[in-house]
Amino acid sequence: MASNSPAPEGIEIQEPPTAGAWGEWNPTEDTVRPVRGKHRVAKQRGGLARSSTVLGVGVIAAVGASGIATAQDRPQVAISLPSLPGLVTGDNDRQGDGASGQEAEGERGGTIGIIAQQADRGADPGELLRNRILQQADAQHEAAEAKARAEAERAAQVASAQEAKDKLEAARQAAEEAKAQAEAKAAQEAEAARKAAEAAAAQERPAAAAGSWSLPTSAYTLTSHYGASGSMWSSGHHTGLDFAAPTGTPVKAVGAGKITSAGWSGAYGYRIVLQLEDGTEVWYCHLSSMSVTSGSVGSGDTIGRVGATGNVTGPHLHLEVRKGGSTMDPLAWLESKGLDV
Missing domain, CATH: 2.70.70.10 (Glucose Permease (Domain IIA))
Incomplete structure (x- = not known):
């Protein structure tokens, strides 16, 4: 809170200009100067702080008045909303689609212009804006669902391809195992046939030969x-x-x-x-x-x-x-x- 103590002696305070002729006012040596002549007195301790307080109150009051005057003189700022596709009218007809919608938005300035046109026809502007926001939310929701479906289909395709690959690999391994088993069986049969042939040849050969002589039979x-x-x-x-x-x-x-x-x-x-x-x-x-x-x-x-x-x-x-x-x-x-x- 500013103090209302009187200014210290030896300091002359000039009055600020009126609101009509207001400009930026900054205290300087010209506006704040010591009194000349026999009234000059020595500075008292603490006087500068009280003077600064009084000056601050004056500055704040001056700036406030200047701001009010300046705000009153400045032109109004135009506020526009983003154009939202698919504005619906009071009877749920879609607007903004096709050439006619584009021409309307071009004439009246996007969403605000369309709402203004509908408002001129007796529709509730708030309801129109709400419907348009809901349409945009529905469009975003549908886009998200479409994206999710696409991702699910892509994941299903990847899973199907992996499953087909796994089945192909299993079939290849089964074929290799069957081939290995067939080869092993064929090798066993060949070995058995070889042994049988050797046994038959052994029977055809002399059972116990000594020089040029042979036993008359074998396995007897x-x-x-x-x-x-x-x-x-x-x-x-x-x-x-x-x-x-x-x-x-x-x-x-x-x-x-x-x-x-x-x-x-x-x-x-x-x-x-x-x-x-x-x-x-x-x-x-x-x-x-x-x-x-x-x-x-x-x-x-x-x-x-x-x-x-x-x-x-x-x-x-x-x-x-x-x-x-x-x-x-x-x-x-x-x-x-x-x-x-």
Whole structure:
């Protein structure tokens, strides 16, 4: 609050100009000057502060009066609102669309001009502005929804593409696994076939070769030896060596020679007679089939198959070794050739 204390002695205060002739007034040495002559007194302590207070009150009053006068003299400022598309009239008809709407806005100045036109026709300006704002909000809401739908569709497309990619990758992996399984199965079958071929070749080869000699068959069991007695043999004793084996087991030539006889021979069933180079005869009896019936053969060649023809109790090879018309022990003879029977 400004103080109403009197001005200190020695200071002359000029009156401010009237409101009609007002200008910017700033206290200076010319407006505030000491009194000349015998009335000059010494400055009292604290006087400057009281003078400043009084001057401040005067300045504020002067500025206020000047501001009021200036505001009254200044021209009015035009205020315009942004043009909002789609203004509706009192009967909800859209305005501002097409050439006619553009011409109206151009004539009256945007939204304010359109509202003014509608107001001239008796519509409520506040209601018109509210409707136009609501339309703009609806348009923004629809735009946001359209954007959200577009983003959702784009996300769905991305997800669909990723799903298709995943399915394609799964199908590729399944195809690779199926291919690997097929290759493994084919390899196993090939290995089994190779082993079977090797087994068949082993049967075709001499079962136990020693030099140029071969065992008469393979996978066998010796059942009846030479000289065994019994009523099953017409001579009262066994004249050969029996190799029990499954029907169809290959029968080999024990050495190089030639086939001198092949055919049915009574109690011997189907028989092949192999004559070796030194004149020794080897009889192969009870055969199921004969592969070679004449001509020369080499050691280990297949000449027939084990069977059960003739006077037998089961499939086996009855092997006899004869020299000079007399039989000899086939086991001893084979072992003399270096064969492990």
